[in-house]
Amino acid sequence: MRGIVQSIKGLLGGAPRKQSQDEFTEAARELHRFKRQPEERKKRIALIREELELPKLSFTHHGFKWRKWRWASITLINMLFVVSFHYDVQLVEGALTASRFVGFHMADLNSALQITLAHKHVVINLVIGAVTVGILWWLVGGRAFCSWACPYHLLSEWAEMAHLWIVGKGWIKGHPLDRRMRTVLYVVFALLALGTGYTVFESISPVGILSRALVYGVGVAMIWVGVLLFIEIFFVRRFWCRYVCPIGMTYGFLGSVAPLVIEYKLEDCLHEGECRQVCLVPHVLEMTKKSRAEDAVLSIGADCTRCGMCIEACPTGALNFKIRGSGGLL
Amino acid sequence: MAKKLSPKQMRERRVLLMSAFMGAGVVGCGLLAYLPLHQQWESLLRPPGALAEKDLLASCIKCGQCVQVCPVEAIVLSDGEGGLGIGVPYIDARKQACDFSCDATQCVLACPTGALSHHIDKKEQVNMGVARLARPNACLARQGRGFKGKARGADFDGLHRYSEIDRWNPIKISDHPYDLELCDLCVRECPIEDAISLEPLSEDQAADDKSRTPVVHDKCVGCGMCEMICPVESAAIVIDQNREGPKV
Numbered sequence: 001m002r003g004i005v006q007s008i009k010g011l012l013g014g015a016p017r018k019q020s021q022d023e024f025t026e027a028a029r030e031l032h033r034f035k036r037q038p039e040e041r042k043k044r045i046a047l048i049r050e051e052l053e054l055p056k057l058s059f060t061h062h063g064f065k066w067r068k069w070r071w072a073s074i075t076l077i078n079m080l081f082v083v084s085f086h087y088d089v090q091l092v093e094g095a096l097t098a099s100r101f102v103g104f105h106m107a108d109l110n111s112a113l114q115i116t117l118a119h120k121h122v123v124i125n126l127v128i129g130a131v132t133v134g135i136l137w138w139l140v141g142g143r144a145f146c147s148w149a150c151p152y153h154l155l156s157e158w159a160e161m162a163h164l165w166i167v168g169k170g171w172i173k174g175h176p177l178d179r180r181m182r183t184v185l186y187v188v189f190a191l192l193a194l195g196t197g198y199t200v201f202e203s204i205s206p207v208g209i210l211s212r213a214l215v216y217g218v219g220v221a222m223i224w225v226g227v228l229l230f231i232e233i234f235f236v237r238r239f240w241c242r243y244v245c246p247i248g249m250t251y252g253f254l255g256s257v258a259p260l261v262i263e264y265k266l267e268d269c270l271h272e273g274e275c276r277q278v279c280l281v282p283h284v285l286e287m288t289k290k291s292r293a294e295d296a297v298l299s300i301g302a303d304c305t306r307c308g309m310c311i312e313a314c315p316t317g318a319l320n321f322k323i324r325g326s327g328g329l330l
Numbered sequence: 331m332a333k334k335l336s337p338k339q340m341r342e343r344r345v346l347l348m349s350a351f352m353g354a355g356v357v358g359c360g361l362l363a364y365l366p367l368h369q370q371w372e373s374l375l376r377p378p379g380a381l382a383e384k385d386l387l388a389s390c391i392k393c394g395q396c397v398q399v400c401p402v403e404a405i406v407l408s409d410g411e412g413g414l415g416i417g418v419p420y421i422d423a424r425k426q427a428c429d430f431s432c433d434a435t436q437c438v439l440a441c442p443t444g445a446l447s448h449h450i451d452k453k454e455q456v457n458m459g460v461a462r463l464a465r466p467n468a469c470l471a472r473q474g475r476g477f478k479g480k481a482r483g484a485d486f487d488g489l490h491r492y493s494e495i496d497r498w499n500p501i502k503i504s505d506h507p508y509d510l511e512l513c514d515l516c517v518r519e520c521p522i523e524d525a526i527s528l529e530p531l532s533e534d535q536a537a538d539d540k541s542r543t544p545v546v547h548d549k550c551v552g553c554g555m556c557e558m559i560c561p562v563e564s565a566a567i568v569i570d571q572n573r574e575g576p577k578v
């Protein structure tokens with residue numbers, strides 16, 4: 001339970017904190033003690049050196065298998081909408097905000113929430129659709145929606161690559177923002193829907209805009225998506241996904257209690273921080289820092305999008321997908 | 331004297347200020363997109379069954395399922411035009427009117443949120459707006475003139491279902507030329523019975539004066555068929571949006 005509370009706090013933008021000694025389990029304390037021994041440290045440093053000698057991963061490297069699957073998944077899900085309309089297949093009619101999947105109502109959780117606040121009515125179709133979609137994304141980890149379905153995520157990932165490349169060249173500096181911003185905006189957009197009776201957020205949601213652009217054609221609203229990508233390339237790494245998007249936050253709440261998680265094994269970790277460098281939401285990987293893991297085995301928090309980049313980045317396999325409560329069978 | 335901040339505090343303050351600035355920017359853009367709707371800068375024809383404008387804006391989830399089922403593709407999603415009500419459906423009747431080719435009312439059935447009221451199931455119950463003879467002097471019937479040829483020219487892509495030609499499929503208006511002694515296109519192609527008729531200009535009109543004027547009756551639902559088919563440029567008859575929602 002404390003784990004869930006902590007992970008929701010992280011989702012809301014709480015800063016990581018140093019734990020007191022009694023918060024660690026005996027096993028974790030033992031491992032940390034062991035890792036602090038001089039000969040263990042030397043061994044670890046030697047291992048990291050050795051590994052840095054190896055050539056850097058390229059995209060075609062097998063190490064990026066999750067990313068390939070993810071990109072395929074985003075493409076497939078969004079193409080289903082496009083194909084359904086343009087070739088009249090009628091498999092998934094609508095857009096990401098709401099649709100019918102072979103006749104069954106589906107609704108994006110956040111869109112349904114916004115509509116309910118603005119309209120001040122509970123629409124039964126939306127409840128059915130949102131619960132269905134909610135269960136599906138809960139199963140695979142809440143914010144898995146972000147990295148496995150959201151079309152903006154894909155563009156944003158490319159923008160992030162460009163951003164990191166430019167930063168790597170030393171031409172610009174990244175500007176991290178305060179993560180509490182997303183919680184504030186979440187409340188502001190909810191209040192705006194309630195107050196104006198219009199889903200103000202939907203007008204600027206690049207997720208809805210992109211999904212509709214794909215299905216119904218590109219329009220001027222794409223300028224806004226361009227502006228966001230510009231910000232992400234030149235100023236703030238993953239500006240929208242990290243600091244703004246209420247959709248991600250809504251799914252994040254589901255993710256806090258989802259069965260599918262990424263699991264961290266303290267024993268295998270060299271604490272070199274490769275995972276935190278590639279992560280969209282590095283605060284969830286706080287436990288990978290030296291002497292920070294409270295237990296020998298830990299699940300990554302609610303904000304995690306289950307993208308698998310940390311798994312790919314980790315040279316020692318300390319991070320892996322895991323079904324909670326399966327007793328290690330899965 | 332202001333308290334001296336440590337470099338770390340200065341950095342934190344910069345981050346906080348920048349976050350507040352960027353956050354305000356995002357909310358500001360959202361509000362900017364809402365302003366034209368709030369001020370009602372534009373008047374748009376909404377799809378059949380649309381709730382009162384303010385309820386439609388509140389309940390539309392912007393998925394476009396109404397767009398997908400419309401056989402003549404009359405419904406389009408607003409995108410900058412339409413007062414930036416991005417993703418909200420409307421009908422540009424002059425370009426493509428709703429002619430109930432679907433036999434009413436597929437868009438209503440498709441709507442997942444009831445933004446198009448599910449209380450409607452007959453075309454006669456629709457209340458999108460009402461037709462108005464905006465440019466009486468341009469009306470051919472009022473001048474006693476006939477019409478020969480393609481109603482909107484050869485390049486016009488608009489569709490209409492001519493029951494006598496194909497009961498099930500709408501065809502291009504440009505594939506259906508007319509030869510009329512007195513232009514009565516708005517009356518002839520109106521999908522609603524007794525919604526519009528041609529009447530004499532005055533009670534004491536001479537018997538050999540064939541000029542007539544279109545008169546819109548209570549039954550008009552504002553589908554826009556008359557506006558689309560009107561052969562003069564720009565249309566003599568147009569639809570005024572009903573912002574109040576369906577009658578039922």
